[in-house]
Amino acid sequence: MEDVERGEDVERVADTDRLVIAGEELGSRLIMGTGGAPSMQVLREALTASGTELTTVAMRRVDPSARGSVLDVLTGCGIRVLPNTAGCFTAGEAVLTAKLAREALGTNWVKLEVIADEHTLLPDPIELVEAAEQLVDDGFVVLPYTNDDPVLARRLEQIGCAAVMPLGSPIGSGLGIRNPHNIELIVERAGVPVILDAGLGTASDAALAMELGCDAVLLATAVTRAQSPARMAAAMRHAVEAGRLARLAGRIPKRHYAQASSPFEGLATSG
């Protein structure tokens, strides 16, 4: 870390400090989703501005009337595709969807999502663990979307998941990180990358995730439903980089009272 203190090397740290998932290096710690973008053109501009190298897609029945392909956008941008199991309520549905994604897209990586209900979209931990076990046994690189529960995160890692992805708050809510303490607990004990997934609303939320020690963030709605998706994507890119650098820099401890930054000695006197 001494290199960081020499000004000319600070930017180089950002270049060499790579996210590694399942032995594969990624040049960006911002993982994007594609849901919610009003058009493929807006999506392309936002993904380009974000600098992401890994982006999620969902798997659905083919629609002969669909115009434009999200896969074409990702391929055109040189972005690796990460299929998810969004919308699955049971382990069985999620496992089948993951297998279909592997066949359709030629990747054994999967963002595993097993939700409990449509109202909260919160993960169902029982079904999630069951699906994770089956997929790990079948050779998948499993990235599970999970509750901000340190115990569950630990169990998912023990099963063999390649990362854990705790939520900041419910999907699409924009409420940010509601339990930063739990995220810190997950980070402290994790031996695999921790990716803050879901609930981020704006750039400061992403910076906070990184300052708490997360290895990456995954977000979609905050960008795709922003008034200017490309601008927000660029903001998120900078926020993730800033938060990561701040984490590596080591923040000062919080204090109850002030601590003068100017010396008291040598003050002028009057009267």
Place this chain on the structure above:
Amino acid sequence: MRVIVNGEPRELPDGASVAEAVAGVTASAGVAVAVNDEVVRRSAWDATTLNEADRLEVLTAVQGG
């Protein structure tokens, strides 16, 4: 013979293959098929024949997550 493709009934000739059923809904790459909840590899589409009332799911990547 009647099979169910993505939730819709479809008439196919007896002994039709998975490849023929898929051709009826899409010509795109990046597609995967399950028959009765089991994935059928693309390399096996031609050789896999369908039976009356089989359920096919034909999926592709869309925006999401």
